[in-house]
Amino acid sequence: MNTAIEVRQVHKHFGALHALNNIDLEISTGEFFALLGPNGAGKTTLINIIAGLTLASSGSVRVMGHDVIAEYREARRMLGVVPQELVFDPFFTVRETLVFQSGYFGIKKNNRWIDEIIHHLDLSDKADTNMRSLSGGMKRRVLVAQALVHKPPVIILDEPTAGVDVELRQSLWRFIKQLNHNGHTIVLTTHYLEEAEALCNRVAMLKNGSIIVLDNVRNLISNIAGYRIRLQLSPDTIPVALQPLTISHDQGYYVLAIEEYFQLENVMAVLRSTQTQVLELQILQPDLEEVFVKIMHGAENLEFVSV
Numbered sequence: 001m002n003t004a005i006e007v008r009q010v011h012k013h014f015g016a017l018h019a020l021n022n023i024d025l026e027i028s029t030g031e032f033f034a035l036l037g038p039n040g041a042g043k044t045t046l047i048n049i050i051a052g053l054t055l056a057s058s059g060s061v062r063v064m065g066h067d068v069i070a071e072y073r074e075a076r077r078m079l080g081v082v083p084q085e086l087v088f089d090p091f092f093t094v095r096e097t098l099v100f101q102s103g104y105f106g107i108k109k110n111n112r113w114i115d116e117i118i119h120h121l122d123l124s125d126k127a128d129t130n131m132r133s134l135s136g137g138m139k140r141r142v143l144v145a146q147a148l149v150h151k152p153p154v155i156i157l158d159e160p161t162a163g164v165d166v167e168l169r170q171s172l173w174r175f176i177k178q179l180n181h182n183g184h185t186i187v188l189t190t191h192y193l194e195e196a197e198a199l200c201n202r203v204a205m206l207k208n209g210s211i212i213v214l215d216n217v218r219n220l221i222s223n224i225a226g227y228r229i230r231l232q233l234s235p236d237t238i239p240v241a242l243q244p245l246t247i248s249h250d251q252g253y254y255v256l257a258i259e260e261y262f263q264l265e266n267v268m269a270v271l272r273s274t275q276t277q278v279l280e281l282q283i284l285q286p287d288l289e290e291v292f293v294k295i296m297h298g299a300e301n302l303e304f305v306s307v
């Protein structure tokens, strides 16, 4: 497999702020990759550096083998970026915006592909509408369309579903999944962790400008999240020995956190020895959100995880 994006020892300073701290990242062609992190972690800065829109203070970035500074045009052509901010020329229609964007990449006859994108993004009704009369969600669809006009092999989406309704979210993801299936590399930032979990193979989590975790989603969930046990007990009292594991007690149900399955045995042994009867037991599957919260709150105790 070839490398779609290669980021080597990238630092970015904004005055005194060290916004990116020694970022090393390699994303292979065909991956569906998520860049996650709280507000201000550095995701957009990293994307802008990859897109050649912001200069790194040091380090290097290549897109499909092209250096984003020395070979800006080639690297840019390989990349479709859906930015977070909605910025348009308000006097163009949707179609004109897409034709203009094609011209920017030197593509003259692009109508068939433009029609296809318009269709997949459910923009057919709005193709001849001026940008200024579109709703926020519609404008976001055009941003996605704009990023795709030159059929870039690598597509970066910076929070594409922020403020977007469920229907568009689903149609957008169907289309992006199809593009990924056809071989496009997809990099996504999102605050919707269930989206990242459902769509992506690997994730990088950024905190204060550093990558603190880089792994595939399944490994992260099984290695980091641990498990939750939901119990209904009789009598409705948790034995003292299990209190340190207890994270909630609500409407007659206790939720206990364990790291590994074998700890379930210990929990059951304590319940037996205290003659506590189990009325109901459920093992709750952890999700990426739990991993994220755990990592963001306890990053200092974690070792760098990598595949």
Ligand SMILES: Nc1ncnc2c1ncn2[C@@H]1O[C@H](COP(=O)(O)OP(=O)(O)OP(=O)(O)O)[C@@H](O)[C@H]1O
Residues within 6 Å of the ligand: 014, 017, 019, 037, 038, 039, 040, 041, 042, 043, 044, 045, 046
């Ligand atoms: N042009 C700039 N000048 C000064 N500081 C900046 C600039 N751009 C970003 N920053 C700062 O760099 C840090 C990283 O910002 P960035 O926008 O990359 O974060 P993010 O992870 O994309 O956040 P969000 O999830 O809110 O979009 C923030 O502290 C931000 O204030």
